[in-house]
Amino acid sequence: AQQLVESGGGSVQAGESLRLSCVVSGFTIDNRCMAWFRQTAGKEREGVATVQTSSHRTYYADYVEGRFTISQDDAKNTLYLEISSLKLEDDATYYCTAGRPSPVTRACTTLADTYPYWGQGTQVAVSA
Secondary structure (H helix, E strand, O other): OOOOEOOEEEEEOOOOOEEEEEEEEEOOOOOOEEEEEEEEOOOOOOEEEEEEEEEEEEEEEEHHHEEEEEEOOOOOOOOEEOOOOOOOOOEEEEEEEEEEEOOOOOOOOHHHHHHOOEEOOOEEEOOO
């Protein structure tokens, strides 16, 4: 079965950096849309970064402000999200997900409903 396992979250102070990992099994991450979403209780799940794993084309939400980097290690079948200068508003559960590029645009989306495979999430708790 397809499985995505996130790790790397934890309790950090604002201004610090963090690297999240998503180990994928059951399928290879090539020719996929891989994405990181985050969610806080009471809020909708929001897409923060996507990568088309063949072209390496990336997308970031505006609020990332250059602080997030999505990357991949094909040999390890693993997706990463590097977050620098953590802010209080980054406090959330971060989810890794996998899908396919749009057959029309060949691009990845930030619509959660378009991604069929999800990890269980890793929590990032940011304190002042």
